[in-house]
Amino acid sequence: xxxxxxxxxxxxxxxxxxxxxxxxxxxxxxxxxxxxxxxxxxxxxxxxxxxxxxxxxxxxxxxxxxxxxxxxxxxxxxxxxxxxxxxxxxxxxxxxxxxxxxxxxxxxxxxxxxxxxxxxxxxxxxxxxxxxxxxxxxxxxxxxxxxxxxxxxxxxxxxxxxxxxxxxxxxxxxxxxxxxxxxxxxxxxxxxxxxxxxxxxxxxxxxxxxxxxxxxxxxxxxxxxxxxxxxxxxxxxxxxxxxxxxxxxxxxxxxxxxxx
Numbered sequence: 001x002x003x004x005x006x007x008x009x010x011x012x013x014x015x016x017x018x019x020x021x022x023x024x025x026x027x028x029x030x031x032x033x034x035x036x037x038x039x040x041x042x043x044x045x046x047x048x049x050x051x052x053x054x055x056x057x058x059x060x061x062x063x064x065x066x067x068x069x070x071x072x073x074x075x076x077x078x079x080x081x082x083x084x085x086x087x088x089x090x091x092x093x094x095x096x097x098x099x100x101x102x103x104x105x106x107x108x109x110x111x112x113x114x115x116x117x118x119x120x121x122x123x124x125x126x127x128x129x130x131x132x133x134x135x136x137x138x139x140x141x142x143x144x145x146x147x148x149x150x151x152x153x154x155x156x157x158x159x160x161x162x163x164x165x166x167x168x169x170x171x172x173x174x175x176x177x178x179x180x181x182x183x184x185x186x187x188x189x190x191x192x193x194x195x196x197x198x199x200x201x202x203x204x205x206x207x208x209x210x211x212x213x214x215x216x217x218x219x220x221x222x223x224x225x226x227x228x229x230x231x232x233x234x235x236x237x238x239x240x241x242x243x244x245x246x247x248x249x250x251x252x253x254x255x256x257x258x259x260x
C-alpha cells in the first residue's frame with residue numbers, strides 16, 4: 001500500500017469518527033435551496049484535512065465545505081474530499097452516507113477511499129492495484145443490457161420538471177429493472193464497483209463527490225466516461241459509470257444524446 005492510499009484511509013476514518021460523534025447534536029443550515037450543511041460536515045472536513053496536511057503539507061486541497069478556489073496544474077497533487085456525502089440522509093437518520101477522500105495528480109486519480117461507517121464498509125482503490133471492500137477484492141457485475149440492470153441516478157436538490165435530468169430518468173426507468181436515487185454519489189459508485197448496482201449516471205455533480213468512486217469503478221473492471229460518451233473529465237464531471245463495455249453502449253443508447 002502506498003503512503004497516498006494509507007493517508008486516504010486514515011483521513012477517512014478520522015472524518016467518520018466526527019460524523020458518528022456529532023449524531024443527534026448538530027445544527028443544520030442551508031447553503032442553497034435544499035442544499036444542507038451541518039456541524040458534522042465541517043468537523044469531518046477539518047479532521048480529514050488535518051491528517052492530509054500532516055503527511056503532505058504542500059499538496060493542494062479541495063473539499064466540499066469552505067474551500068477557496070484552487071487552480072490545479074497537471075503536475076499538482078490535489079486531494080478531493082467530501083466529508084459527508086449524503087448530508088440530507090445524515091440529518092434525517094437515514095443510514096446512507098459516507099466520507100470520500102481521493103488524491104489525484106492533475107486529472108489522474110491515484111488513490112481513493114469511501115467509508116460508510118454505519119455499515120462498516122471501507123472501500124479503497126489505488127491506480128493499477130484494484131479495488132477492495134474491507135478484505136474483499138471487488139469486481140463489477142456481469143450485466144450487459146439495461147433491461148437487466150439496477151441503475152442509480154443523482155439529481156440536484158431542486159429539479160425543474162422540464163430538466164434533461166428528469167427526461168433521462170424517465171427513459172431509463174421505463175427500460176431498466178429499477179432506478180434508485182440514494183442521496184450519496186460516493187456510495188452509488190462504490191456499489192457499482194461492488195456489483196450491487198450495475199450502472200450510475202449524473203450530469204450535475206462535483207469532483208469531490210466522484211473522484212474516489214470513479215477510480216474504484218475502473219479498478220473493479222467497470223467503465224466510466226462522460227455522459228456524452230467522451231472521456232471522463234474530473235474537473236467537469238458529468239458521467240456514466242457502468243459494469244462493462246456492453247452495458248455502457250446500451251445505457252448511452254437508452255439515454256440518447258446528452259443535453260449538458
